[in-house]
Amino acid sequence: MKLTRLTYYSQRNPSEKLDVDDLISVCQRNNNRQFLTGLLYFNGDHFLQVIEGGRVEVSALYHRIARDPRHSNIILLSCVDVRERLFPKWSMGLHQGMNDRTRDIFLRYFSTDEVNPETVDVESLLDVLQDLSAELVPTISKN
Template sequence: MKEDPEEMYRLVYVSTAVDGLSDKDIEDILNVSQNNNDQRYLTGFLAHNGRSFMQALEGVRSEVQDIYSRILKDDRHYGVTQIIGEPVSARAFPQWSMNYHRVDNHGGSSTMVLRKDDSVDSLLSPDMPRDLLYLFSKFIRMR
């Protein structure tokens, strides 16, 4: 599917995980997200800082908004708040149908869970908007 840069859209939201959300639940979210995003040619990044989530979704606006409407109804989190919704000229995560970063609770370490054959170096792409990189890096440091 050839995408029209005029239709490219990025949405970023934050939410709070329900109590008792397990690593298995998160793995299920990632697997479903990756499959859905592959079919719709959406890309994105999900970060989890121990209690809250921040996710970026990018693609054709109607597809992004459709997925976001599903996310709003998901009972594995609450307090879903959109913080960015904007047309964009290029993807920040062009290689990732969905990638995931989790901050572990012991000692502030973090884990990058790579989906498929993605390179962790692509997170720091020089083409990635600096404001988006800053936003995610601040979120990951919050507890």
């Protein structure tokens, strides 16, 4: 099985109800069954997400996300085969908001704390997300 990493950006659709805790709980449960890992960053306005796993499973999940009305203006930033996972301990990690520490992490890699999906360097974005994940407690379970 090929290991694939997909990275996307989307905006939150403000006309749709969003319970982030419920969303991440469902993601973790479903991803665990599919051996998917990754990290979701949500700042209240937009999502940045990395999904890792089998090519078929990653593709199917991305297509479900693309149909989800809570997302709008979805932009696929990258989808590549990889040798190893960057987020192996996360069935789906979640980092929310923009505090001083988060801002410092973004500014280490970008000229601003706003991510422009049309010009973002995906490798730098993955570095940002790895740094953010270091602040979180892993949530993968062995079912």
